Amino acid sequence: MRVMITGIVSPIARLVAETLAGEGHEVIGVDRRGWEGAPAGVEMHAADIRKRAAEELFRKRRPDAVIHMATVTHLVAATEERYRINLGGTRAVFQHANEYGVEHVIFVGRHTYYGAGADQALYHHEDDPPMAVSTFPELADLVAADLYACQSLWRFPKLATTVLRLVYSLGPTGHGTLSSFLKGRYVPTVLGFDPLFQFMHELDVADAICATLHQRIRGVYNVAGPQPLPLSVIVRETGRRNLPLPEVAFQLMRGRFGLPRLPPGAVQHIKHPVVVDDAVFRKATGWRNKADEVRCLADFVRAFPPPV
Amino acid sequence: MRLPIDPSIRARVDRIEIPWNPHGIDPYGVSKAHLARMYAMLGWLYRRYFRVDTFGAEHVPLTGRAMLIGNHSGGVAIDGAMLITSAFMALERPRLAQGMVEKFMGRMPFSSLWQSRTGQFTGLPETAERLLNDDRLLMVFPEGARGTAKLYWERHSLVEFGTGFMRLAMKTHTPIVPVAILGGGEALPTVANSYALGALVGAPYVPVPAYLVPVPLPAKMEVHYGAPMEFAGTGHEDDDVINANVEQVKRAIATMLRGRLRELGREPAEGLS
Numbered sequence: 001m002r003v004m005i006t007g008i009v010s011p012i013a014r015l016v017a018e019t020l021a022g023e024g025h026e027v028i029g030v031d032r033r034g035w036e037g038a039p040a041g042v043e044m045h046a047a048d049i050r051k052r053a054a055e056e057l058f059r060k061r062r063p064d065a066v067i068h069m070a071t072v073t074h075l076v077a078a079t080e081e082r083y084r085i086n087l088g089g090t091r092a093v094f095q096h097a098n099e100y101g102v103e104h105v106i107f108v109g110r111h112t113y114y115g116a117g118a119d120q121a122l123y124h125h126e127d128d129p130p131m132a133v134s135t136f137p138e139l140a141d142l143v144a145a146d147l148y149a150c151q152s153l154w155r156f157p158k159l160a161t162t163v164l165r166l167v168y169s170l171g172p173t174g175h176g177t178l179s180s181f182l183k184g185r186y187v188p189t190v191l192g193f194d195p196l197f198q199f200m201h202e203l204d205v206a207d208a209i210c211a212t213l214h215q216r217i218r219g220v221y222n223v224a225g226p227q228p229l230p231l232s233v234i235v236r237e238t239g240r241r242n243l244p245l246p247e248v249a250f251q252l253m254r255g256r257f258g259l260p261r262l263p264p265g266a267v268q269h270i271k272h273p274v275v276v277d278d279a280v281f282r283k284a285t286g287w288r289n290k291a292d293e294v295r296c297l298a299d300f301v302r303a304f305p306p307p308v
Numbered sequence: 309m310r311l312p313i314d315p316s317i318r319a320r321v322d323r324i325e326i327p328w329n330p331h332g333i334d335p336y337g338v339s340k341a342h343l344a345r346m347y348a349m350l351g352w353l354y355r356r357y358f359r360v361d362t363f364g365a366e367h368v369p370l371t372g373r374a375m376l377i378g379n380h381s382g383g384v385a386i387d388g389a390m391l392i393t394s395a396f397m398a399l400e401r402p403r404l405a406q407g408m409v410e411k412f413m414g415r416m417p418f419s420s421l422w423q424s425r426t427g428q429f430t431g432l433p434e435t436a437e438r439l440l441n442d443d444r445l446l447m448v449f450p451e452g453a454r455g456t457a458k459l460y461w462e463r464h465s466l467v468e469f470g471t472g473f474m475r476l477a478m479k480t481h482t483p484i485v486p487v488a489i490l491g492g493g494e495a496l497p498t499v500a501n502s503y504a505l506g507a508l509v510g511a512p513y514v515p516v517p518a519y520l521v522p523v524p525l526p527a528k529m530e531v532h533y534g535a536p537m538e539f540a541g542t543g544h545e546d547d548d549v550i551n552a553n554v555e556q557v558k559r560a561i562a563t564m565l566r567g568r569l570r571e572l573g574r575e576p577a578e579g580l581s
Contacts, residue, residue, distance in 0.1 A: 118414030121434035122336060192417020196337040227335045
């Protein structure tokens with residue numbers, strides 16, 4: 001199978017690419033950044049998915065499937081540029097895919113779509129509304145990209161579309177929202193709150209995306225790994241120090257004094273849980289996570305021991 | 309500083325049937341360590357402060373899904389806390405009663421943390437259904453905040469019951485155990501509710517007792533479990549059917565309250581039919 005991966009340079013996309021190349025698939029990587037030392041079987045193209053060069057790739061190389069991972073999640077990145085990439089890029093991927101005979105597109109989204117709040121259910125199902133637009137307004141473009149991808153389920157009926165909403169990843173690359181939050185010696189939390197955090201091992205993320213490709217499932221799926229853990233337990237088990245701050249102090253101190261940079265809306269997600277039910281995905285694919293929560297945390301700590 | 313916890317409390321926590329992970333956390337975030345601390349504190353209130361007597365504990369199923377449906381009184385949900393403790397202390401095998409809590413509680417610091425770690429979740433139908441499908445013991449006060457808002461002289465009355473619990477019980481084939489709780493109104497004898505003060509602290513109201521500070525008095529409390537009731541159906545029935553079933557549960561609770569008040573030589577409230 002010829003598989004195009006957008007945003008291939010991100011650590012998790014690389015894992016997907018390596019797995020697929022290892023299985024003998026032809027992998028076409030698209031990214032504005034380069035990938036030095038890309039493995040054999042991965043054909044790299046330095047291109048912006050919104051530009052003509054990317055369309056040319058669709059036209060000439062005719063991929064069978066596209067895994068769209070070129071979304072920007074750095075919430076502190078300039079908003080306008082992020083909107084252009086996340087929304088314009090997603091639109092370009094689906095339009096080209098439909099036009100140039102792609103059979104399957106996988107949109108890799110995030111579980112934070114559902115938003116966190118005191119009145120949110122534990123264990124969201126796929127049909128729950130995207131409350132993140134109100135609880136965490138800075139996520140609006142990612143929510144919109146997810147909904148745009150969902151549209152193609154009826155707009156492009158010949159195209160098999162899969163929208164995955166993955167929980168946080170954790171593991172040796174230290175890539176992702178939760179990993180970045182945990183990297184420092186002190187992890188700021190909101191005093192009097194201790195939400196559940198749901199995460200899965202990076203290798204399991206790649207494995208679940210590959211399973212989606214192989215099974216060619218259509219529809220929207222939550223994807224999770226082991227059972228969630230309270231933030232305080234994650235902080236303790238990764239050898240970090242919990243720094244509980246009253247909410248006002250948390251807002252004043254985020255991004256300062258060596259604490260993680262977070263947008264103002266993030267506070268809801270440090271106070272309340274976003275937990276998803278992934279039973280539908282597991283049933284549709286037969287996929288099982290290989291790493292439990294203990295291994296996820298251990299692998300992260302081995303790569304990122306607590307700073308002294 | 310950690311308070312010492314009675315080993316017998318720890319031993320009972322160990323007997324609660326919940327799937328713990330290696331960290332002592334269940335899939336909902338309930339923590340064994342937090343449960344032990346909660347029961348140590350509530351256990352003291354249950355035994356020493358409110359001197360709670362439990363009757364009919366044999367009616368609560370020791371395994372499988374079930375719903376405890378109780379009456380509220382007394383400003384804050386002391387009755388709920390004592391029912392949770394009763395299900396832990398008085399049953400042959402302790403069970404974690406998981407309450408459906410008012411939304412505002414989850415927005416408050418510390419309340420949010422303790423609720424999350426002890427399985428007392430915001431009252432949402434999705435969460436309730438999931439807990440029942442996982443064979444948990446759900447605790448619901450269908451009078452909601454209207455129930456705790458009863459004034460002292462209304463303490464033995466029952467106000468309107470919500471109907472969501474009945475649809476859920478029918479949909480998930482869950483037996484309902486009616487529960488009558490006495491003494492909540494005596495513990496916190498509310499003479500007025502301050503809605504203005506409530507708005508200030510983010511609660512529906514703040515109960516004001518005659519002695520002004522809303523701290524419960526050491527009144528004697530009683531928990532009476534009734535025989536389990538089962539209602540066949542799908543939960544999608546017309547309101548008339550649901551309301552009639554709810555009325556049966558309400559009547560079962562009223563009968564227990566009325567009977568016990570007569571035994572104690574007290575006149576039941578009007579409308580407690």
